[in-house]
Amino acid sequence: MKAIVWLIGAAITAMSVLVILKPQIARDMSERMNPQMFYFGAWARIVIGIVFLLISDTRNWGTLFNVLGIFLVVIGAYALQTGFERTREFVLGIVHGNENLVRVAGGVGVLIGILLISAT
Numbered sequence: 001m002k003a004i005v006w007l008i009g010a011a012i013t014a015m016s017v018l019v020i021l022k023p024q025i026a027r028d029m030s031e032r033m034n035p036q037m038f039y040f041g042a043w044a045r046i047v048i049g050i051v052f053l054l055i056s057d058t059r060n061w062g063t064l065f066n067v068l069g070i071f072l073v074v075i076g077a078y079a080l081q082t083g084f085e086r087t088r089e090f091v092l093g094i095v096h097g098n099e100n101l102v103r104v105a106g107g108v109g110v111l112i113g114i115l116l117i118s119a120t
Contacts, residue, residue, distance in 0.1 A: 001055055002120045008048065009116030016109030023095070023102040030091045038084045045076030061119040068112070 019026045049072030056065035079087050095102055 001051075004051070005055070005116055006120045009113045009120070011113075012109050012116065013113030016106045016113060019106035019109070020103050023099045023106075026102050026106075027095045030088070030095050033088055033091070035084045038079070038087065042076045042079040045072045045079070049073035049076060061115070064115055064119060068116075 049069045052065045052069030052072065056062045056069060082090075094105075
């Protein structure tokens with residue numbers, strides 16, 4: 001489990017650094033999103049959130065894992081509830097808006113990734 005958490009943290013950090021350096025990458029990924037990717041991503045959020053909730057008592061920074069677990073499960077369930085088209089419009093509205101907002105979101109991702117790496 002420690003390796004899985006470390007890999008998730010490293011992946012979040014790497015993707016977030018790429019988004020900070022080139023916000024165009026976030027635009028390209030969201031424009032290429034298809035229904036299969038959408039549903040895979042939503043279910044992946046739910047599964048990763050449940051894993052975080054299951055291991056939160058056994059790790060350092062248990063509160064971090066509880067908060068991230070609940071957040072991921074809720075976001076994944078909300079994405080499944082709203083559907084592909086509405087979520088895609090929402091995401092495209094964000095990434096085609098202010099570049100600084102996309103970079104701030106990337107910075108938050110870097111912080112969360114580093115916290116996950118340091119908690120293992």
